[in-house]
Amino acid sequence: MKSSLRIGSIAGIDISVHISLIAVLFLFSYALYVTPYPYGFSNLPYSQLIRISLSILASISLFISVLFHELSHSITGKRRGVEVKGIVLFIFGGVSMLDRIPEEPKKEIEIAFSGPLFSIAVGVVFYALYLLQVSILSEFSRVFAMYNFFLAFFNLIPAFPLDGGRILRGFLSKRIGFIKATKISAEIGKLIAFVMGLFGLFVNPWLILIAFFIYMGANEEEKLVMVENVLKRVKVIDIMSSSPITVSPDTSVKEVLQLMLKTKHLGYPVVDRDKIVGIVTLRDITNVDEDVPVGEVMRKDVITIAPLASAFDAFKIMNEKGVGRLPVVYEDRVVGIVSKTDLMRTLEILGIQESFKEVQKLAKTG
Ligand SMILES: [Zn+2]
Incomplete structure (x- = not known):
């Protein structure tokens, strides 16, 4: 993510901070300063500086x-x-980037529950410190405990993608399977978000923003699971364009540009004696002299995919590496090329069939 800064790593996990968080720290400090105890410090008998x-x-x-x-x-x-x-820590808290969603219900429930459990534990410890009644430490502890409890209980609302929504999905998937459980928890999440937003109109505009975040999150994750479900069942070889146009390291930049104009493709695998040695895209040859051979400007760290890999693997690699096309390589030889457009088309075709099946199933059971 570009709008976030990496600040370090703990237990082998990279930690980044979204730039919005700096503004949030200021806003939240201000809110605490003007809000009365025990939600803030405004009416405590200390100096302004304290x-x-x-x-x-x-x-x-x-x-x-x-x-x-x-x-x-x-x-x-x-x-x-x-x-x-x-x-990535950002405006509404944090997001853990799990590489994939655990499909085993038990794992998902445990992972989702561990966060709120931690917040409750922190809340309990600081509430105990508050009970010790050591003036300023006690007051700080009470406010801090309150917000940790709030963090835990807010996250336990069964609105997907909050932790509570994930716990709900875990319980549901034990009975009706992961895909359906995702659909139902996402719908519940959207409904709760809608009610929350409506409520926010009359009570607190912040609620509208939070509701919006929940709604978008539910929608996005629902889509991702559907995409995964569809693309996992398709192999790259079945959707790739076979016999792709390739260039050799001796091809000049001028020839590549002409090829681009003709074929409207913006990248080509570079092949030497049947073996892939690089990839050249429009970006690599912009502002390069026309007579330069491609071998000098191509990128050598080619990201490729195997023909028998799933279309979902291709989707994941493209998203992670920010590329739109992957050469399909079998024993060092380019056998095809798979692009984002191929994936979209597949989704469109199979996605439609999928909803069709769902409708038919419903018609049978109902
Ligand atoms: Zn959480």
């Missing part, structure tokens, strides 16, 4: 606590064999 410091400290502590909430998800995931790419 109240400002308390607000900033609580705001930063909460940020760290959100980070550890997310780390709980990631570490629980890792322990259960789910690849974790990293954590």
